[in-house]
Amino acid sequence: MEPMTLQTENIPTPPDARERLRAAALDQFTQRGYAATTIRELCQAAGVTKPVLYYYFKSKEGLYLDLMDGAYALFESTLAELTIYSGTPFQRIATFCEGVFDVGMSNLPLLRLIYSIYYGTPQGAPHYDLDQYFDRLLDVITALVREGIASNQITDGNLNDMTWAILSCLNTTLEEQLCHQQPRIDRSAMTRMLQLLFRGMAASHES
Amino acid sequence: MEPMTLQTENIPTPPDARERLRAAALDQFTQRGYAATTIRELCQAAGVTKPVLYYYFKSKEGLYLDLMDGAYALFESTLAELTIYSGTPFQRIATFCEGVFDVGMSNLPLLRLIYSIYYGTPQGAPHYDLDQYFDRLLDVITALVREGIASNQITDGNLNDMTWAILSCLNTTLEEQLCHQQPRIDRSAMTRMLQLLFRGMAASHES
DNA sequence: GTCTATATTGAGATAGAC
DNA sequence: GTCTATCTCAATATAGAC
Incomplete structure (x- = not known):
């Protein structure tokens, strides 16, 4: 006081x-x-x-951990907001990925730090579990794909493969924003890549 | 002597x-x-x-640069071997991606180092241009997709999107091998993800 | 070409006054 | 809560003998 x-x-x-x-x-x-x-x-x-x-x-470690805790709190708080949208499963998946992309872009330095730790090396920094980021994204996408299968809009194939293919597009697009002055793919390219994938995932209507 | x-x-x-x-x-x-x-x-x-x-x-820097030079030389020498295969464009793309994956697995520590530098931070290490790895992969995949379009097996859509969607699957699968004790996707999952994508890229035979 | 021994610098962290 | 001044330690790098 x-x-x-x-x-x-x-x-x-x-x-x-x-x-x-x-x-x-x-x-x-x-x-x-x-x-x-x-x-x-x-x-x-x-x-x-x-x-x-x-x-x-x-300490230096304490400052680092404070940053990482804040980042994950932000991630969790925004994930909730991104799962409320309606539409077809394809639309919801695209909207979700675009939302994650947007939040990442709004916090680019933080995103850069997280990726640099995740794919980087410990560098003497204390361990911080970053798998939870990927795990949570996988959770949400898997649920959306499963809904699409249940409603016969997505072909009843390998759930895991479809989830990872979606995450691959999101992941690589995000990464491309981190390492280049002029990213070669952007948000709209990601959306179009997802459309390509959706075309391959769509249930063929010949039952 | x-x-x-x-x-x-x-x-x-x-x-x-x-x-x-x-x-x-x-x-x-x-x-x-x-x-x-x-x-x-x-x-x-x-x-x-x-x-x-x-x-x-x-110096420490000299040793680092020696390592990076050796790694890129290995990459270039193996790229040539991976472009000689025959088959449909889809088969050749899949074979190429699988070949890159295999070479990566055979040199996992080196792959790990490259990714950690690329997505990591300088850490005081001298700069080394790693974009050339991605650029070269994009070159090869783009050429294969273009062939598929020319032979009417791949739909005449956005060449860049298709190339990046393929690279996304390869890239994310490679990354998954680096950061986990037990990778959640493997070589065969990558192949299946590519098949999904190919289904969305295939020219619809109704001309 | 390889060693022992050492020079030199700058890091993380703290004591103690205010 | 913020400062000045300082402790301690380990890092990179080298000198010089063999």
């Missing part, structure tokens, strides 16, 4: 030190990697001194 | 120091990442002392 002082002057550094450290860490971990990021540069970028970091996050 | 001495005893450390350093570097860079790998541990794993590394590779 700090005393409420009148703040007539404009605020010099808008977010508090804690938030600035988070932002700087996201930036540095993503661009240089965990091990290559030094606390000195990180604090300098955040405009604070080293003891401030240790005060709020206890 | 060292004097040819009779070697009656069995060799204590089969490959020479240079090769052991390469193997140890591949292992350590992959498992811990470039920045987190220390020369001390690396040399210890290779059974040599630090000056030996500096003698052969000049």
